[in-house]
Amino acid sequence: xxxxxxxxxxxxxxxxxxxxxxxxxxxxxxxxxxxxxxxxxxxxxxxxxxxxxxxxxxxxxxxxxxxxxxxxxxxxxxxxxxxxxxxxxxxxxxxxxxxxxxxxxxxxxxxxxxxxxxxxxxxxxxxxxxxxxxxxxxxxxxxxxxxxxxxxxxxxxxxxxxxxxxxxxxx
Numbered sequence: 001x002x003x004x005x006x007x008x009x010x011x012x013x014x015x016x017x018x019x020x021x022x023x024x025x026x027x028x029x030x031x032x033x034x035x036x037x038x039x040x041x042x043x044x045x046x047x048x049x050x051x052x053x054x055x056x057x058x059x060x061x062x063x064x065x066x067x068x069x070x071x072x073x074x075x076x077x078x079x080x081x082x083x084x085x086x087x088x089x090x091x092x093x094x095x096x097x098x099x100x101x102x103x104x105x106x107x108x109x110x111x112x113x114x115x116x117x118x119x120x121x122x123x124x125x126x127x128x129x130x131x132x133x134x135x136x137x138x139x140x141x142x143x144x145x146x147x148x149x150x151x152x153x154x155x156x157x158x159x160x161x162x163x164x165x166x167x168x169x170x171x
Contacts, residue, residue: 105164
């Protein structure tokens with residue numbers, strides 16, 4: 001029985017040797033197939049491909065749809081944008097920056113017009129702010145802070161008043 005195992009072992013060794021030698025030969029069985037595949041790919045690349053054609057575009061249903069009703073937040077944003085645009089246009093027309101004029105007001109009215117020593121200015125109508133500044137400038141008694149506001153308004157031109165009012169309205 002031990003001879004039989006060794007004969008089987010010998011047969012397996014011979015088979016392994018033959019298989020390993022055939023795998024190391026210079027030309028494999030797959031080489032002719034690889035050459036044929038390469039030639040087929042070259043032939044496929046020689047075929048002229050059709051030009052791409054753009055799909056027709058459907059016309060727009062309505063180029064300018066009617067604006068939908070704006071939400072309250074969008075309305076507030078629109079007001080701020082319009083106020084900023086008005087301030088920029090006023091500065092361009094008069095050469096006066098509302099922000100620069102307001103720099104002397106920040107100490108009492110706050111950087112955002114929120115109020116402090118003086119009243120809240122943010123959100124007040126432009127015409128109302130201009131009217132109050134004109135009254136202060138003329139020396140009219142407007143309120144308890146007229147003594148502080150009159151000298152401040154005295155140096156403002158009508159363009160300065162308009163520019164600062166538009167700036168404050170947008171705060």
